[in-house]
Amino acid sequence: MKTTVDRSSPWGQRLYFEGHEFDGMMDEVRLKAGQQTIVPGRGVDVEAIFEKVYKVVPDYVDLPEGVLGKTVFHRDGRFEVLLNRELADEAESDPVARRRLRATGAHECAHVVEHGHLHLVDSLTLSLFGETEPPAPKVLCRQESVANFGYDGQWWEYQANRGMASLLLPKRLLGDAVQELLGSKRYRSMDEAVRAGELEGMIREIMRIFDVSMRLVTYRLQELGTLPKSSDQTTLAMEARE
DSSP states (O other): OEEEEOTTSTTSEEEEOOHHHHHHHHHHHHHHHOGGGEETTTEEOHHHHHHHHHOOOOEEEOOOTTEEEEEEEOTTSOEEEEEEHHHHHHHTTOHHHHHHHHHHHHHHHHHHHHHGGGGOOOHHHHHTTTTSOOOOOEEEEETTTTTOOSOOSOHHHHHHHHHHHHHHSOHHHHHHHHHHHHHHTTOSSHHHHHHTTOHHHHHHHHHHHHTOOHHHHHHHHHHTTSSOSSOHHHHHHHHSOO
16 A cells, blocks of 8 residues: 545545455455355355454445445544435335445445545543544445445545455455356356356356446456457446346
8 A cells, every 4th residue: 555645535535455355355354254155155244343353233224316325434433324314215125226235334444444544633632622523524425336336536536446345245255256257167267257158147246246236347347357248249238127
């Protein structure tokens, strides 16, 4: 990780992570929670990570329109995770909403892992505020930001999405799943599956195993170099209904 001055950011500084650092950070926090947090067909249990690692239970509340999640950081290291109650209600019966809710929780978890230390203030500084601490900073995560893997100028949201992808689709486990699927169809590579017109079916199976969206699976496979970024089938997979 590198840090530079950035007056336009909420913290007056900017963090830079190498690609492998996202996998390392998310693997570490997932291992702290225990391997039981990963269940085939249900994916990574993000709420269990919050509870086991941070002793925090996400709360489902009414949030402003278009806001899927919010993390409130306190200067002493505590934080609160708030998720959209309406989305949670939809998730009870709608698989698309359930996957969006899971992505939102993982996005907030990535903020905690990657950016939580930016909110810390030492006890000496806190004492200057007397009995109270300065206002707790908030990170609002809007619908257009969560699982949007393009860069829109808010580097902290881009990084949270990178972390979310690493958390919900662990590199090693995803690689194992891809190899098993390829082997079951006797393909030597994803390129062969693409040429055979099997891409969407394989992506849907990975969606089922990890309980994530098609867009997330496609992005992660491209990020890891498993799937070509430019092909007709890749484009169709990105645009397909989930």
